[in-house]
Amino acid sequence: MPDATNTDVGVVELVDRMLAGAIARRASDVHFEPEDTIMRVRYRLDGLLHDVDVLPGTLSQGVIARLKVLAGLLTYRPDIPQEGSFTMNGRASVEGPPIDVRVATFPTVRGERAVLRLLYGAGPVSGLDALGLRPEMVASLRQAAEQPAGLILVTGPAGSGKSTTLYALARHIMTATPGRSVVSLEDPVEQRINGMAQIQVTPHGELNYPRAMRSLLRQDVQVLLVGEIRDAETAHIVVEAALTGHLIMSTLHSGDPAEALVRLLEMGIAPYQVVGAVSVVSSQRLLRTVCPACHNDRRDVDHGQMAPPARAVACETCAGTGYQGRTACGQIAVVDERLRQAVLRQAPAGELRRLIAGAGPDLIADARRVLAEEHTTREELLRVVGSVD
Ligand SMILES: [Zn+2]
Known part of the structure; x- marks a missing residue:
């Protein structure tokens, strides 16, 4: 022993x-x-x-x-x-x-x-401009955040930076339109933000999202950050709140903006409520950015091509992974008249997708922007958005 x-x-x-x-x-x-x-x-x-x-x-x-x-x-x-x-x-x-x-x-x-x-609770909250999203997308988010009411939805898989975007939106709201009462419901509270009352919800306990939301709406709250819409009950309360003069920001686990709109309908929200409540739906992914310290070494080895991180290059900055930090790319759907009409007649996801793509770059196109700026690699695009072309 x-x-x-x-x-x-x-x-x-x-x-x-x-x-x-x-x-x-x-x-x-x-x-x-x-x-x-x-x-x-x-x-x-x-x-x-x-x-x-x-x-x-x-x-x-x-x-x-x-x-x-x-x-x-x-x-x-x-x-x-x-x-x-x-x-x-x-x-x-x-x-x-x-x-x-x-x-x-x-x-x-x-x-x-x-x-x-x-x-890492006390770190600085990124501004909307620092997320890596293209300027037109940031402008649409900012515009929606400055409205007195509506629903801003940020979608994407787990680990796609949705909460960081919500925090950046909350920060923008508090600086651009001060004097509004801003409250968040989160699980977990990832970062502490001054000026926002943050509440830890327990999805399987007493204070779950629906219960916390119902109580909060009686507390003179104007802006509400809801960590995640996980079920139909939460979706209904969120939409109701947006329709009754509250500004709500939340996330939904879904692929792209078209899928998110269809999911709301599938959760039993009436089409007229969806178009009445939702102002924008953005969808995002995070791409790892090339390590600035060994980026050029890798290029040299590979004759000008960006090398995959599998190549062993001794680098202290990125511990040999070839990447350091991440940047966001995404797609946004602003609920305009054409999209409104399509949702009202419950058009299939494919049709919504074509309409949204007609108004701006889709996820893959926007990921290519990051590649063109040489901030990431082809391998990373394949891993995250599944395509380079
Ligand atoms: Zn490195």
């Missing part, structure tokens, strides 16, 4: 080191995944998982137990999924503002796995 005290100290330091490493590289998530004889540690960097370490399997239990203690979870229940959180307050020699860490554990046949989500 190894000395228990020493092992505990070792595990505490090990976990601290893993967390400090993740934070230093601005990882959004850390995975601790048990395998037969090892535990794999992976960081999510700019949206993609990267293996960073392999721990001996003998440490697995200790590492998970330490994470559970930090997050206030039951160490003696390895058989059920658990969720908790803790704050990195000067832990692991991390400097700067506190970072919220959400921990979710799950039993697998090889032992418990843990996934940590790191919320």
Whole structure:
């Protein structure tokens, strides 16, 4: 038997080191995944998982137990999924503002796995201009945000930067049209923003989206940020609120603006309510941007072609991934007269899509803009939007 005290100290330091490493590289998530004889540690960097370490399997239990203690979870229940959180307050020699860490554990046949989500709460909120979206799209979003009422929908898959866009919109509203009461309902609250009352909802608990919204609308709220429309009940309340003089911003998990409009109809919102409430639907994706430090080295190696990141180039800035940071691309549908008429007669998604594409670039065309500006690679376009041409 190894000395228990020493092992505990070792595990505490090990976990601290893993967390400090993740934070230093601005990882959004850390995975601790048990395998037969090892535990794999992976960081999510700019949206993609990267293996960073392999721990001996003998440490697995200790590492998970330490994470559970930090997050206030039951160490003696390895058989059920658990969720908790803790704050990195000067832990692991991390400097700067506190970072919220959400921990979710799950039993697998090889032992418990843990996934940590790191919320860098106090970072600066990006302005709408800094997201990478093309200027016409930003102008349409800005215009919708300055209206007294309406529904602004931001759509895209998980990890496409929707919340960042909502935060940028909220910031714009508070500076461009001050004096409005702005409240957000979120799960989780990803970033703290001055001037906005932020409420953490619990989708499966007492304060879920529908209940929180109903109460809030009686609280003299003019602008409401709703983290996500997950169900028909929330969709109905959101639309109702937009139709009764509130400005609502929310996200919907859907592919493109046409699909989002069809989803609202499928959730039982009447066509006249959809066109009455929705002002714009934007859809977005995040493309990883090439690392400025090793970008030119890669070009040289590949005779002027942008090289895929698989090539091993020693670079401290991007840890050899070839990418550093992300930029947004997207498509926007402004609900104009033609789109209105098409939704009112419940035109199929294909027809809505053609109408919307007639008014501006679609997702792939806009992703090509980022490629043409040499901010990303062909491989990244293929990965994110599925096409280069
Ligand atoms: Zn690099």
